[in-house]
Amino acid sequence: MLLDKFGQNAQRVEDSVLIGCSEQQEAWFALDLGLDNSSSISASQKSDMETELKGSFTGMRKALFQLNKKDAFLMFTAQALLRWHDAHQFCSKSGQPTKKNMAGSKRVCPSNNIIYYPQMAPVVIILVSDGTRCLLARQSSFPKGLYSALSGFCDIGESLEETIRREVAEEVGLEVEKLQYAASQHWPFPDSSLMIACHATVKPGQTEIQVNLRELEAAAWFSHDEVASAFRRKGPYTQQQNGTFPFWLPPKVTITHWLIKEWVEKQTCSSLPA
Ligand SMILES: NC(=O)C1=CN([C@@H]2O[C@H](COP(=O)(O)OP(=O)(O)OC[C@H]3O[C@@H](n4cnc5c(N)ncnc54)[C@H](OP(=O)(O)O)[C@@H]3O)[C@@H](O)[C@H]2O)C=CC1
Numbered sequence: 268m269l270l271d272k273f274g275q276n277a278q279r280v281e282d283s284v285l286i287g288c289s290e291q292q293e294a295w296f297a298l299d300l301g302l303d304n305s306s307s308i309s310a311s312q313k314s315d316m317e318t319e320l321k322g323s324f325t326g327m328r329k330a331l332f333q334l335n336k337k338d339a340f341l342m343f344t345a346q347a348l349l350r351w352h353d354a355h356q357f358c359s360k361s362g363q364p365t366k367k368n369m370a371g372s373k374r375v376c377p378s379n380n381i382i383y384y385p386q387m388a389p390v391v392i393i394l395v396s397d398g399t400r401c402l403l404a405r406q407s408s409f410p411k412g413l414y415s416a417l418s419g420f421c422d423i424g425e426s427l428e429e430t431i432r433r434e435v436a437e438e439v440g441l442e443v444e445k446l447q448y449a450a451s452q453h454w455p456f457p458d459s460s461l462m463i464a465c466h467a468t469v470k471p472g473q474t475e476i477q478v479n480l481r482e483l484e485a486a487a488w489f490s491h492d493e494v495a496s497a498f499r500r501k502g503p504y505t506q507q508q509n510g511t512f513p514f515w516l517p518p519k520v521t522i523t524h525w526l527i528k529e530w531v532e533k534q535t536c537s538s539l540p541a
């Protein structure tokens with residue numbers, strides 16, 4: 268086994284977590300090699316591992332552009348679970364070390380039997396439309412030219428509907444009229460979130476945006492054609508000769524991509540002659 272070769276075997280396997288199984292019912296486990304932790308694996312061991320595995324280690328956000336949906340979802344589960352275990356080594360009541368169960372689905376404090384389960388925060392993702400255009404926004408931390416749908420964490424005590432109305436009002440100053448659930452996705456960055464995606468419409472004529480610059484760098488209405496051509500455009504999305512960056516949308520494995528794609532397809536259908 269590869270880990271034996273690098274003297275990393277026992278503890279790494281002990282800390283691994285179950286993330287799924289193949290169609291032949293083989294269990295899939297994920298483990299953290301501790302590449303970020305300098306005391307753990309040396310640079311030369313890392314490069315030897317890359318040679319042995321015939322690949323190279325890459326940042327997970329970068330990998331989003333290369334992975335298919337199935338592998339991306341495995342990576343999401345692995346990242347979320349391994350990070351949760353790493354951050355929950357101690358019981359918050361007794362201060363004693365907690366113990367992982369074999370699958371990695373929970374941790375227990377042996378001194379008081381309190382069980383800790385992995386947690387995730389509900390987040391809404393909302394594609395606001397005025398009937399013909401959709402509203403996209405960007406945060407200053409996004410790569411240049413990338414626009415996404417509005418999003419926000421649910422506060423304690425709120426329903427999803429209340430979160431959606433509050434986030435749209437807070438971020439762009441618009442009043443949501445109708446809502447429709449679209450899809451959901453587990454999202455591991457920076458911590459586990461359950462992304463709940465919805466379409467929303469605003470009242471006709473009430474489309475003037477007031478961008479909250481504390482939360483967003485920019486927000487604007489985009490036409491069906493602008494969005495459809497952004498989907499057709501292939502990367503890399505580098506600076507153009509005139510100094511601007513091309514308008515592009517989140518990668519295929521994100522729920523935002525599906526949500527915006529669904530809107531484009533619905534618009535295309537509704538503009539076809541009956
Ligand atoms: N998969 C996808 O397609 C997408 C995923 N996302 C994810 O959705 C998440 C939320 O989006 P965003 O628009 O930034 O959210 P918000 O608009 O709610 O703004 C983020 C701020 O909310 C506060 N906050 C409230 N609850 C939490 C919590 N549980 N964890 C962290 N911060 C919290 C923090 O403010 P303060 O610092 O004042 O405490 C934080 O800075 C992000 O993590 C992002 O990665 C977003 C878009 C697309």
Ligand SMILES: [Mg+2]
Nearest residue numbers: 417418419482
């Ligand atoms: Mg937000």
